[in-house]
Amino acid sequence: MDTISTDVAIIGAGGAGLRAAIALAETDPTLRIALISKVYPMRSHTCAAEGGAAGVIKPDDSFDLHFDDTVGGGDWLSDQDCVEYFVHEAPKELLQLEHWGCPWNREADGSVAVRPFGGMKKQRTWFAADKSGFHILHTLFQTSLQFPSITRYDEYYALDLLVDDGRCQGVTAMEMRSGQLRQFHAKAVIIAGGGAGRMFPFSTNGAIKTGDGMAMAYRAGAPLKDMEFVQYHPTGLPNTGSLLTEACRGEGGILVNKNGRRYLQDYGMGPETPVGKPQLKTMELGPRDRVSQAYWHELQKGNTVPTQWGDCVLLDMRHLGEKKINERLPLVRELCASYLQVDIVKDPVPIRPVVHYMMGGISTNTAAATPLPGLFAAGECACVSLNGANRLGSNSLIELLVFGRRAALSAIEHIQGLPASNTAALNARAGETQQRIDKLFSSTNGTESMSGLRKEMMDTMEKNVGIYRTEDGLQEGVSKIHELRQRYCDVKLTDKSNVFNTDLFQALELGSMLDCAEAVTVGALARKESRGSHQRLDYVERDDKKFLCHTMVHHQGLDVPRVDYLDVVITKSPPGVRDYSGDHK
Amino acid sequence: MTQMKERLVQLEVLRYNPDTDTEAHFQRYEVTCYEEGVVLDALNKIKADIDPTLNFRWSCHMAVCGSCGMMINGEPKLSCHTFLREYEGVIRVEPLTHFPIERDLVTAPDDFMEKLKRVKPYIIPKEDKPISEGEYKQTPAQLMKFRQYSMCINCMLCYAACPQYGLTPEFIGPAALTMAHRYNQDSRDGGRKERQEVVATHEGVWECTFVGACSEVCPAHVDPASALQQMKITSSIDWIVEHMIPGGKK
Amino acid sequence: MSRRPLVREVPPTSWYFRHPRYLRYMSREITSIFVGAYCLLLVVGLQRLASGPTAWEGFLLGLRSADSIVFHLLALAAAVYHATTWFNATQKAMPIQIGEDFVPGNVISGAHYVVWVVLSFAILFLVGVF
Numbered sequence: 001m002d003t004i005s006t007d008v009a010i011i012g013a014g015g016a017g018l019r020a021a022i023a024l025a026e027t028d029p030t031l032r033i034a035l036i037s038k039v040y041p042m043r044s045h046t047c048a049a050e051g052g053a054a055g056v057i058k059p060d061d062s063f064d065l066h067f068d069d070t071v072g073g074g075d076w077l078s079d080q081d082c083v084e085y086f087v088h089e090a091p092k093e094l095l096q097l098e099h100w101g102c103p104w105n106r107e108a109d110g111s112v113a114v115r116p117f118g119g120m121k122k123q124r125t126w127f128a129a130d131k132s133g134f135h136i137l138h139t140l141f142q143t144s145l146q147f148p149s150i151t152r153y154d155e156y157y158a159l160d161l162l163v164d165d166g167r168c169q170g171v172t173a174m175e176m177r178s179g180q181l182r183q184f185h186a187k188a189v190i191i192a193g194g195g196a197g198r199m200f201p202f203s204t205n206g207a208i209k210t211g212d213g214m215a216m217a218y219r220a221g222a223p224l225k226d227m228e229f230v231q232y233h234p235t236g237l238p239n240t241g242s243l244l245t246e247a248c249r250g251e252g253g254i255l256v257n258k259n260g261r262r263y264l265q266d267y268g269m270g271p272e273t274p275v276g277k278p279q280l281k282t283m284e285l286g287p288r289d290r291v292s293q294a295y296w297h298e299l300q301k302g303n304t305v306p307t308q309w310g311d312c313v314l315l316d317m318r319h320l321g322e323k324k325i326n327e328r329l330p331l332v333r334e335l336c337a338s339y340l341q342v343d344i345v346k347d348p349v350p351i352r353p354v355v356h357y358m359m360g361g362i363s364t365n366t367a368a369a370t371p372l373p374g375l376f377a378a379g380e381c382a383c384v385s386l387n388g389a390n391r392l393g394s395n396s397l398i399e400l401l402v403f404g405r406r407a408a409l410s411a412i413e414h415i416q417g418l419p420a421s422n423t424a425a426l427n428a429r430a431g432e433t434q435q436r437i438d439k440l441f442s443s444t445n446g447t448e449s450m451s452g453l454r455k456e457m458m459d460t461m462e463k464n465v466g467i468y469r470t471e472d473g474l475q476e477g478v479s480k481i482h483e484l485r486q487r488y489c490d491v492k493l494t495d496k497s498n499v500f501n502t503d504l505f506q507a508l509e510l511g512s513m514l515d516c517a518e519a520v521t522v523g524a525l526a527r528k529e530s531r532g533s534h535q536r537l538d539y540v541e542r543d544d545k546k547f548l549c550h551t552m553v554h555h556q557g558l559d560v561p562r563v564d565y566l567d568v569v570i571t572k573s574p575p576g577v578r579d580y581s582g583d584h585k
Numbered sequence: 586m587t588q589m590k591e592r593l594v595q596l597e598v599l600r601y602n603p604d605t606d607t608e609a610h611f612q613r614y615e616v617t618c619y620e621e622g623v624v625l626d627a628l629n630k631i632k633a634d635i636d637p638t639l640n641f642r643w644s645c646h647m648a649v650c651g652s653c654g655m656m657i658n659g660e661p662k663l664s665c666h667t668f669l670r671e672y673e674g675v676i677r678v679e680p681l682t683h684f685p686i687e688r689d690l691v692t693a694p695d696d697f698m699e700k701l702k703r704v705k706p707y708i709i710p711k712e713d714k715p716i717s718e719g720e721y722k723q724t725p726a727q728l729m730k731f732r733q734y735s736m737c738i739n740c741m742l743c744y745a746a747c748p749q750y751g752l753t754p755e756f757i758g759p760a761a762l763t764m765a766h767r768y769n770q771d772s773r774d775g776g777r778k779e780r781q782e783v784v785a786t787h788e789g790v791w792e793c794t795f796v797g798a799c800s801e802v803c804p805a806h807v808d809p810a811s812a813l814q815q816m817k818i819t820s821s822i823d824w825i826v827e828h829m830i831p832g833g834k835k
Numbered sequence: 836m837s838r839r840p841l842v843r844e845v846p847p848t849s850w851y852f853r854h855p856r857y858l859r860y861m862s863r864e865i866t867s868i869f870v871g872a873y874c875l876l877l878v879v880g881l882q883r884l885a886s887g888p889t890a891w892e893g894f895l896l897g898l899r900s901a902d903s904i905v906f907h908l909l910a911l912a913a914a915v916y917h918a919t920t921w922f923n924a925t926q927k928a929m930p931i932q933i934g935e936d937f938v939p940g941n942v943i944s945g946a947h948y949v950v951w952v953v954l955s956f957a958i959l960f961l962v963g964v965f
Contacts, residue, residue: 042650105725106723107725110722112720138735142701206645208644239621240646308589309589341621500640500687603838
């Protein structure tokens with residue numbers, strides 16, 4: 001097996017991975033940086049983010065307000081030291097991106113424009129039409145091309161972390177086009193591998209979001225934190241699950257049920273605001289968890305609209321007018337027209353909540369460090385405890401930048417004065433990966449079909465770990481996912497070729513998703529309260545006495561994982577009531 | 586609630602496995618799909634239910650990641666944005682032309698990636714400005730001057746459509762040159778002169794004969810043909826200033 | 836058991852049959868032959884004019900032949916086709932931005948057609964057709 005020696009290996013070349021790579025290259029041009037990704041950087045799922053990125057820039061705004069919105073939006077499960085750091089860094093990162101050429105929308109005077117977003121008390125979401133993530137990703141990728149010290153390993157599928165002497169010292173990865181396994185010996189590793197939304201059947205997430213980075217860290221001994229918090233985006237296309245950005249509502253779109261009623265007013269987000277004049281932090285600009293949960297209640301009441309794609313509610317943007325829609329929501333118009341054949345200028349569009357984002361992930365602290373020395377993580381794969389129990393829209397694009405950079409700085413700090421590594425031990429670790437792959441290839445008696453297992457996993461997650469959860473459903477979910485993990489040992493690999501074998505990669509991705517799915521179900525079962533996106537029909541209240549803490553799930557091989565808890569860091573905002581009733585008290 | 590309508594889809598997919606094949610060959614599949622689905626849905630169904638050895642790239646399913654470019658009935662398309670409702674009979678699916686086939690529908694984009702890098706697709710500032718001084722002012726009009734060209738998703742359909750690239754592989758090509766134009770047009774940028782070393786050459790804009798196919802197939806409405814013709818004009822003006830106006834030499 | 840990328844060659848002499856848009860492109864390019872040939876004819880005419888009245892009369896006589904008339908009709912059709920493709924291309928090569936908006940492409944191309952007509956009449960007027 002070829003060995004590639006590097007200083008820092010980064011797994012994932014989306015927003016967080018690229019930001020980390022650039023920060024490393026800028027801070028110390030002598031560092032050797034290996035940027036490893038299973039897709040070409042511009043294919044990373046950052047590109048699908050639409051609405052924008054939050055950062056305090058306008059004179060009527062303040063760091064404290066952004067802090068309060070984030071902490072309250074997260075139902076007090078955010079670590080407040082982390083939020084504090086984040087809100088201060090956010091504008092700097094957005095300005096940095098502006099200097100690198102990001103085509104942010106502008107005010108008439110040439111300053112950066114901001115738009116309203118759900119759960120935010122001020123307008124602070126920087127945006128590039130409704131392709132903000134796309135532009136952030138391409139700006140970062142193109143900027144990264146000027147740094148010779150960044151060596152990209154595009155279409156390398158990362159497999160296992162190399163851990164020796166109690167610290168992470170590299171990773172094994174397979175070159176997808178040749179099937180060759182390589183080991184990267186690195187002084188520090190940054191995981192920026194994205195989320196795991198594909199464990200659900202109906203998701204905004206691209207095919208690549210299979211939790212590989214999370215699972216890799218988890219298997220290597222780093223705990224997964226708060227995995228039970230899965231965000232449903234309220235407005236997905238009912239057939240493909242494609243995202244219709246929250247900016248649809250930020251710009252003034254309204255949600256109505258089959259009776260034409262703006263039903264959000266019935267779920268603590270009213271009273272009604274005038275159509276076309278969105279008011280911050282109320283009605284359609286409530287937080288995503290609440291808005292998605294309101295859909296569920298409407299469904300129970302029979303107020304949804306039956307369509308050929310299932311039960312929907314309607315997102316009405318007609319009153320925005322064609323000009324504004326074309327200027328600010330061109331992608332949304334195009335998506336609805338092509339995939340649903342609905343012109344949002346003329347008709348309301350049927351939508352329903354769709355799995356969008358994992359608040360949980362690899363446990364990290366504010367320095368983006370995991371409990372495993374030498375291993376850092378940033379972006380959706382990490383849980384730095386910024387988003388708590390519910391992420392606010394437009395906080396994740398900026399999270400990528402703030403903590404991508406922070407992971408890089410922490411990695412540089414870590415590699416100073418490290419003892420020499422034991423190459424023989426690392427080679428032995430890499431050999432274990434080789435054996436795992438060889439076993440998949442040589443097994444002739446695989447009995448479990450991959451697509452079959454995948455379908456069972458997705459169905460289980462949808463049925464038992466959806467917007468509202470119960471003890472019985474979660475029990476069933478835990479045992480089913482556990483069973484699937486056992487059966488996965490006999491997964492059948494049909495394609496035995498070495499060259500771009502997507503059958504193999506899908507099998508490996510399924511393994512990652514099952515690991516993550518188990519952490520989600522186990523965490524959800526253990527959390528006997530309702531908080532943010534984790535809603536239990538049998539424990540409907542938030543329980544700050546028992547559960548003002550992070551769920552930490554530890555991998556135990558094929559056994560059921562171990563769960564323990566970590567206190568939430570509270571600095572200045574004691575748990576309070578989430579109020580989305582606007583100015584009407 | 587009405588049910589989603591289904592239909593039978595017939596696909597002819599170009600297969601190539603370097604382990605066993607010396608040539609590529611077509612394989613016929615039949616699969617039931619939702620009528621409002623896209624070609625990619627049919628391919629995914631084939632992979633899940635019929636033939637796990639069929640290989641192709643995809644991710645976002647919303648025409649923004651640029652992974653799933655293929656030739657569909659001879660036309661370069663994103664398969665996630667090619668609607669079954671627009672086709673009758675057998676749909677022929679091939680990998681993007683002008684790129685080497687690694688396997689099945691998977692091509693090697695190395696050449697494009699290298700060319701993109703050569704045009705220096707990043708801001709080369711006129712002068713350094715620290716972050717502490719805030720943003721560069723850029724009016725909406727200045728933004729609109731380049732925004733269209735910043736929409737490129739690097740799907741490489743334009744390279745598959747461009748006969749000049751097929752015949753002269755040294756050609757920098759539509760998407761990469763357009764990215765040079767995008768930065769040249771940005772009010773924050775001062776790097777045009779550096780990029781001209783790549784742009785205003787025989788391998789650069791002068792290899793383009795304005796077939797216009799790039800713009801016809803672009804799924805993001807970037808209009809590379811327009812960008813390249815504009816660069817030809819500015820490059821010509823450069824030449825005239827340099828060679829025909831006394832004292833105009835740079 | 837490893838990489839062996841398959842390169843599909845582009846047929847160098849028949850690639851334009853692959854797609855109607857390539858045929859349209861080739862037909863545009865072929866018009867240049869007629870335009871070039873007509874330029875050559877003008878050069879020859881000038882040379883005849885310089886050689887004296889007899890040569891010039893002979894040249895004019897040749898122009899009246901059936902072959903020449905067919906050639907002129909073909910060259911005219913080719914030149915008109917070439918001109919339209921050129922004018923239609925102008926909107927790509929010379930976009931005009933006013934404030935945030937771009938002038939619609941057909942306005943730019945249309946302006947070229949207008950100038951073409953005006954100039955044509957002006958030339959016809961100068962040579963005494965009217």
